Amino acid sequence: MTADTLTRREHRSAARAAKTRVHWVVLVAVLVVLAAALVVHGYVTAADPRSGTAAEDTATDQVPAEVTDGGPVIDPRDGGVRTAAPAQRTVALTFDDGPDPRWTPEILRVLREHDATATFFAVGSAVADNPGLAREVVAGGNEIGVHTFTHLDLGAVPAWQQNLELVATQRAIAAATGVSATLFRPPYSSTNTAVTNDTWAAIDAAGADGYLSVLSTLDSKDWTAPGADAIVDASTPTGAAGSVILMHDGGGDRSQSVAALDQLLTQLDDRGYRVTSVGEAIGVEATNPSASWWDRVAGWATIAVVRTSDLVVTALTWALLFSGIVVLLRAVLVMGAAIRHVRRVRTPGPMLIPITEPVSVIVPAYNESAGIAAAVRSIAASDHPVEIIVVDDGSTDGTADIVERLGLPRVRVIRQQNQGKPAALNTGIRAAQHELIVMVDGDTVFEPDTVRLLVQPFADPKVGAVSGNTKVANRGGLLGRWQHIEYVVGFNLDRRLFDVAECMPTVPGAIGGFRRAALEGVGGVSSDTLAEDTDLTMALCRDGWRVVYEETARAWTEAPQSLDALWKQRYRWCYGTLQAMYKHRHAVRQRGAAGKLGRRGLGYLLVLQVLMPLLAPVVDVFALYGLIFLDPARIIALWAAFLLVQLLMAWFAFALDRESPRPLWSLPLQQFVYRQLMYLVVIQSVFTALAGTRLRWHRMERYGSLQQVG
Template sequence: MTTTTPSRGRRRAPSRIERAAGRAAALQRPRVLLALLLLLALTCVMLLDGYLRAEVGGDQRVRTGASASDVPDDILDGGPILTFRGGQATTVSVPDKTIALTFDDGPDATWTPKVLEILEKYDVPGTFFLVGSMVARYPDIVQDMVEQGNEVGVHTFTHVDLSYQSESRVTREIEQTQLALAGAAGITTTLFRAPYSSQTDAIDNYSWPVYEKLGQDGYTSVFIDTDSDDWKRPGVSKIVEWATPEDGEGASVLFHDAGGERSQTIEALPKYIEKMKAAGYTFTTISGVMAAQQPAGGPDAGRAGTADALQAAHHKATGTTLYEGKALVAAVAVAEWTVPALSAGLVVVGVAVMGRFGMMLVLARRHHRQRNRRRFTWGPPVTGPVSVIVPAYNEKECMANTLRSLARSTHPIEIIVVDDGSTDGTAEIAESLGLPNVRVLRQANAGKPAALNNGVRNARYDIVVMMDGDTVFEPDTVRQLVQPFADPDVGAVAGNAKVGNRRTLIGAWQHIEYVMGFNLDRRMYDLLRCMPTIPGAIGAFRREAVLQVGGMSDDTLAEDTDITIALHRAGRRVVYQEHARAWTEAPGSLKQLWSQRYRWSYGTMQALWKHRGSLTDRGPSGRFGRVGMPLVVLFQVVTPLFAPLIDVFTAYSMIFIDFRAALLAWLAVLGVQLLCAAYAFRLDREKYRYLLMMPLQQLAYRQMMYLVLIHSCVTALTGGRLRWQKLKRTGEVGTPAGTG
């Protein structure tokens, strides 16, 4: 055993690298919160969109056959306009030869403008009872409606039967609609019509308290005398006939400008107006009716027929009501644009995800059959000794197991342990084992890339194997790993990294991920000749190829991805050797896992950005830029970045839309993933029992990985840099045979 001895002190001041790492680490919590807030904001946008469509909090129950014993008889037998002036319930009837033309359920982007066009053509005012969610979606139509001289009223925010709702829900439905009106047209209104209401004789003991409460708040509730029943689409002539009052009586007449296909209404309305005018009828609004019915000398006497009387229920919105209304309309505009865009994006993501699964299955099968044929060979067996480099920083828990596993190697090796300023006696443990062919190089703490470069410079052989200090090799691992170097075009080889501590839940989840994701991916990328990463746990390189590209770089957090891409660009071939297995200790806690995966994902982004010039590389060395770069960006950045929205949409659909359909869709995707995972386990000869953990992995573990990626993207956008991070180790990965 040979040892190099640098000067060491008991305590030292933090290095520049350590100080930079500390500052960068301090920035991570705000970035995590920012990532979570971003996902929360998108969730809120979807919930708002669902609420606007009455999918969130909607209640379509309609009361029937209830008693009216609490309702005064004069109200049940009275006119269609119910007021509570002075606290006394009073009804108002429409004067003879007068029509109060009312419309429900709007505004609608298609039908309401056509109704307004007809009313303007015939100089007829209308009273529109608007659904607040629709007002927020189509504010321009409401503004045109009011400017044209029409009157508007509240028809609740989500078109819900208020008879079944709590007092707070009733208040919320009214106030939200008023805010929508304020944001759309700068007004509020005192008119109200309940969804599913008809004539006053239909008021019952459930609805009466609602009208009483609203009356006390200053609202006028509006019912109907005559119903066109246009929603039934009975034909134009029937609509005109049913909307006509008998014997010259006045009436509050109901049409609909939304809520369905309204072409018959649009065709019937001009005919109706012409018929009623020919019969001597005049048209007015609800406020116009009330002004005309004022007693002589009353406060509104003489105003009937004036523009003020036609819109007397309107009040100018001011103060916080106006600003909150505009904010609501703006938020709805964002939701109206965002949700469809996200939906379209999710379709693309879904196709990409399924396409990736299909590619992995097809290409992994082809890779396995090709590499496991009896006649397959890389060339003459590689039997010469190789150098194994073990970078180590405070690896006292694992170092003994790592070196003992290497000592059992069936291939001749020299072992170079590069101690990167450890403070826990890692170097001393390596020296005390007394194993042959082991050299310990000590260096001041400089990071993993520097440790690996130190090992490469001191390596005696042309092939170098790099591994992590927490990893153990099987006796045949090195021999299997170096055989592809019989092909002179091969510059590097990726081995098969496996999770050794898979007995815990977190370990089992990572085991599934390693077998299904990483190794299936590597088979696919190997066949496409665009392998993006040689894992730090197990990889082999031609020494001169590493030196050719400048060694391991500390420009990124993913030095393994960085050098792999650099080798591609240098014209070197990178392959995957599935039979070279290494057993690594995966993070044992969620905190440690987050730290590791953050480094991986952010480092991958850094490496891709660093090598963005590969997109324009020509010739064989440009294959990674043409094929690998787009695939890695699509499958490892873009698709996972949008994948959380698929889960949010799924949960949203299960709760608010169609639970069964959403559940079946989720189970179908899970089934495809299970199929891919089962095939990957078969190729790696793993035990299928771990797949029982996969549904829970999809519900919990995968979400964390998505948040890590979002965190990495936020960091990439806001700047920041971390150095080689040390994960807490237990040393529980001992012998490769103990796989569990």
Template sequence: MAARHKQARDPKAHWLLLALTLPALFGALLFQGWTVNEVDGSTTKQPCTQPVPRAASGAGPVLAVDGERVRSASMPAGTVALTYDDGPDPYWTPRLLTLLRKHRAHATFFLSGAKAVQYPELVRKIRAEGHEIGSNTYTGADLGNASGVRTALELGLTQSAFAGADGFRTTLLRMPMTTTVATLCGAEWPAVQGASADGYRIVAADPSGRTPADGLVRQFSHTSLAYRETEQLLTDPDARRFTTISDGAGVDAPVTTEASGTERWAGTALIWFQWLGQGFVAALTWVLTVAAALGLFRLFTLVLFARMHVRRLERHRPGAPRLREIRGPVSVLVPAYNEEAGIGSTLRSLLASTHQHLQIIVIDDGSSDRTVEIADEYARRDPRVQVVCQANAGKAAALNHGLAYVRSPYVVMVDADTVFEPDAVQRLVQPLAHPAIGAVSGNTKVGNRKRLLGRWQHLEYVFGFNLDRRMFEVLECMPTVPGAIGAFRLDALMGVGGLSEDTLAEDTDLTMALWRAGWRVVYEETAIAWTEVPTSLRQLWRQRYRWCYGTLQAMWKHRRAVREVGPAGRFGRRGLSYLLLFQVLLPLLAPVIDVFMLYSALFTDSPVKSVATWFGFLAVQIAVAAYALRLDGERRRTLWTLPFQLLVYRQLMYLVVIQSVVAFVTGSRLKWQRMQRSGTAAAAAQHIGEAADHRSLTATR
């Protein structure tokens, strides 16, 4: 339905915010995965196929390599160089520093760049206490089996980490996963030559047979064993001096130099970027846990309340002796704007209704096609059809115009592209016999479901909308009577002032207004109508964008219901809370959660667990969807499309929610966008076998 009123421009500028924020977050997430889990770096040392060159055989642990030339140095007799790899560690590094300070000893710490970024205060503490710092690469990957790009990143990012942490560069390098010079063999040696060409001095460790009396370079990791062995060495009478690598080996040039201003800036940016990734991962871990729990809880409660709804209808079905049956006149309002493709099918299905006392009012909203002409033909043939016209003003205005012509206490509002089962109107109005019920939602089914997009929407209508409606009725908080098929008491409509034009979701706005006025709203699953759904992603996006944006408007408009009492308060605290949690907040987080699930599968130590979790959740959803299809009397063969719906269709719906929320928060305006109709709902509905069996729904449960 088009509209000429206040909705003026389509929001576009808010995408800039997403374009700037999301790449930064996801980039930080991927960088965190790479640095922590070493995606393209070997984590185990490969056996050597050939020994180190003859020039390095028997060399000391401190190496300066220039092509084929090797110069080396060892610690003098009685001198021990304590070296610690793969730090800093928040637990063991401070304890080692305390132990060294107690014995007035100095050591060399070969730090991981990733951990230096994570704990920059420990880097500063190490230097402040007079110790020396070397590089153990960024992630500790095996450089002998790493690509040139990977090696450059490992070394360069570590220097940036040091520059950002304490403003220095280092020329000392310990090759990851190596100990003595003999372990620099095979593919490791070319990596040693390359690093040396970049100005690094390679530091290994002495063999286990060498003693402090001979002079010694000892290699430790940040563990309890390192602490105990350090403590033993510090009290060894043969160890007269504990010093750094550069001091003990007599290195002339300084091994650490001041970083430039640009290097410091880049290092600081690296620290912030990795902190962002770490924080993002930590937050997403909690979010994913909570979201998964809420998702499972929602599926469980949907099944529970659906079963309660079935039993309630079995005991108190409309038309039972305790309720009078409505057989009197019913007015049907059919707003139409350029609906020539479907208006004929809609009117034919209404005229074939088993409830014969109908007043069918077609309200033309300024159509420019043959809508009025087609409706007039039916009006001439059947006095139950009446056609009224107005200038284009929107669906809400058209329905309000039609209310002026209503001559019965019960009003059914339908879309002009909807085809009704013969007994749909009769079944739809029966709950209105209860004096507390002001509105009834019917059961809308997808008619054009032959293609994949239609099948996805069919699953959404049955699994999503209809299960929700069953729960909403039990909890007395139905938020929407759909515009395609809904029945109302006329006095309830008049009591809330008819339909409001404040939002783009006039059906949701009206339903919420009825709750706040003290009326109850229920769901009649056996009142079936067939509707035509969008057949392209563009049309689907525009339709759902309007739905979601209008729902947000209605939720904000009726937000005070959470503080009210009676039916209004129940609706506010239950219905609005449910919509906010499961249709706004969780969809906002859903794309990020999906990305994090992919991250977990790619970057964690147990990807099988992540994949199994996803398939387990999928299995639960399939089981619940199968139950929903059974309740609706639908064949379950459509379930094969559900996994693809989760991967493609649901992501689209999540993006629609994100765009709607951003547009709503930023105050963007959205105009009423109409879907192009092809009139396929009626033809498609005739070929769906379940339609003829809907009267036996109760028997199939």
């Protein structure tokens, strides 16, 4: 081998490694973006709905007397404190918490009808949601001011958050209206005498940023919905002094505010009051100067982020709903199908002649020295006549020698150069002497009646293949228990469903029976995919053969005992299944048995084994979002309901398989650890398939635990 050849191989290996790393970068990037969007949405909505309360601060010892005894417009700029009030018989009308798509247009309509203007202190998140309404406010000759981004009590948060609230709102206003805002109203504020130390701190900090703060002299208390007449009474000046009236155009049902406004403006007009905005009422010009291009650009970016976060949360909500529906439907579907399957098995049907003819058992083996002796001995001990063909596919650990030293009758060993499992199986098929063929992995142990029970469904001439019941032999430790649960609950329940629906996609390599004519009809075992058992089963279905599940035919197999070994095994399975699904995708358009496989079997695999695992990380991220920003009790209740469904389905599956339910105590832990590992396997498999990377064969490590079973 030359140095150039080694260099080329190293380059190809590095390229494959780079491709397989890219999808993890993409996954992390997607999750980071999702998390960022959720944090933005959580921040905006958690403090917003404008129905919260202010911090309980009552101290006033730090509030300047100029504020307590002064006018409602406060200017703390330049280190001093000045206040102002509207002129005599002048009312500055103000509205908080909008813009609201339902009530702001109504407020604007009433103002136009009375030829009046007002100042709207806008919540930044509402501006981001309704930029057109903010433009309409300004276009109508009204002022717009800052009311924070999330209606947060600024006196109760650190300086960085105060600045964030003001800057984000300013930029949203700039993007929506093209102007800047110089007026600010602290949330939860009312009159000057109600200013606390915390409120004053927020006003003073806003002044340092160039804002005039606007309080009120008359609080309509329309947010308490006391009725239109009560709102009018609270908002009506009692003398000739100028007033600043506080009302709301957002934050809830403002129908009473709209009705009261019409009455109030009529009365004020009759009494000769001038109704206008804050700036005009106190003689301050240019309260809404033109915004800089940077503020506009930054504002549109802010709006885009908020809107994107809304879309993300909406999409995640639908994804969560979809996942929940699928989980419930699957539970109902598989449990209903399992009951029907049990009834069909236990209900006597047409008397079929028992299968007594000899069976050829093919054992493909590559470096199976740890368990091959136990496997062959168990098959040789069958209570059904068998010939055993062990195809040694280029083993380097003496696998073939071990079998030959057993000296068992009716056992043949065929040695060949390493060509892969499909080639070994095809070699065994050609050498088999009987019509019925059983294929079994070299790490699998049969019970004495396994072969006999497995081949009985072949009494029906329409049956081309039979799947047996695979059991995990090494169930010790959490990983072993979790795989045991997966085999019983996932694989075997699904096989009952596939049997009833006549769309079995996989006869497992650990235990499968086949009719020779069926195998020859599809050209034997294909090497097109890494899941040769799934590929073969789908080919048989498309060729018109029935594939059934025989739950009483049990085979014991070794499961991976480390996360690395489990990852490699499931990665190969999942990738091979994706290959087989793509290869047989045209079955969706076919009729008969092929159509059942395509529309039922492939559809089920696509939703449950591809889409759901791809959605799983998103659902988990959203669950964390719910625990932090939504109602944790509700999220925990939903999770508990999901877990209860899983437990009920698991208990049912264990009862059907006559298994002890004791391992089910580990099911909650499985949902937190094992499930995440499985969906990461699917994600890697999907990205690998989309990247066009050719995955090499991963052989599982053997542990020799089957010696005890055998």
